[in-house]
Amino acid sequence: MKTLYAVEHFEKFIDTLNLKGILQYDYFVNWAKVLNNIEPIEKELNLLNTAVGKENIEELLFNIFKEYPKTIKALPALLAIRDKSVNILIDKTNYIHKHFNFKQKKFSDSDIDSLVDFVMKSGLGELIKNKQIKSLPDYCTGVEVGLDSNGRKNRGGTQMEQLVESFVAILCHEHELEYLAQANAKKIKETWNIELQVDKSSRIIDFVIYRKQDSKLFFIEVNFYSGGGSKLKSTATEYIEMSRFWKNQDVEFIWVTDGKGWSNTQNPLKDYFERGNLLINIDMLQNGYLEKIIL
Structure with missing residues (x-):
């Protein structure tokens, strides 16, 4: 997993950002x-x-x-x-x-x-x-x-989640892993009998993957930014703290993000990455980076 923290990894992340977007036909009107x-x-x-x-x-x-x-x-x-x-x-x-x-x-x-x-x-x-x-x-x-x-903003987020889930579902099916979508600590406890401390009682994780041979949890947060703004910086700052919080409980935190919004807002992303946090985009998903992290 060392290569995932190398400078080349971050450069590859930036070079392979999705600049065209992920709009699908059902984005425009429900x-x-x-x-x-x-x-x-x-x-x-x-x-x-x-x-x-x-x-x-x-x-x-x-x-x-x-x-x-x-x-x-x-x-x-x-x-x-x-x-x-x-x-x-x-x-x-x-x-x-x-x-x-x-x-x-x-x-x-x-x-x-x-x-x-x-x-x-x-x-x-x-x-x-x-x-x-x-x-x-x-x-x-x-x-x-x-x-x-x-509701288009929410649909854009949902489409990114659907895209990532397609990779998560295939990975878990092929390698006998288990996963939950939109899970909180209570749901994790009920499903795998793993007790977690939470920073917010309402905290929802986009995807949780469970590697049962060693009871290891992987938390995945997902977003897509087609434009810039202060939200990108605040998200990166939030995820630095979130990753630290989960790592202290032996949970691996993975941030899957993409979009041309990051092209001109690289510093917050780099700050997150240089603290030893996992970061991948859609291209990396397609090229097996999630497998490199979890298997």
Whole structure:
């Protein structure tokens, strides 16, 4: 394993960084999630759609809300919010708020008037009236796609984990090793009866490999950085301490990371490596470096 700590190893790591990314087709939109969010309010959206292009939209909305109060639950989705109630600041001078609850059980005429006023003042009502929104179900699908784009960062991390797990699973299958994904100390204790001290009760390890012939544990943390920023430095600093903490319990810590973000942020990575910590990238996974560490 000595070669894994040599200067040449770090140089190879930098030279073989994945600069193209690991995006897969399912990275862009989680369509199942989008459609699942639309399905429970699809009927309500179609009812509200009858108001599109109508001049007397406020009267129509009042009648729809009154006759079909369940349509009110569709308003947050149309306004791209996940909350089921909101507080609107209606008087900035006196700091007065008005509360809107879209899921209350009963709505009085006064409540419905306020909700119609809410739709109009939010700007949504005018868009519906002027047919700038021609189909509320289609519009809502677009809103959900936009909200789902916030999950791309997590999907990028998940795709890196899936990629690494493919190597971990094959390695363990071929060499009679065992592994857990997303494991904490409690799960490790339940699975292999190994007691570990933890620095954080909520600490989750991306992958834990168990070499049963000598009861040796290997912890693997995984990430991919397509861009730079302070996060890279803070992660490297965190993993220096994490590696030290696990080594004190005879657990080998392996950091699998990649991405062009490291091209211009090498110093934190080098600091981690020069302290005798294990570091590999995707190219190294493909070339058997995980086997060199564990077997």
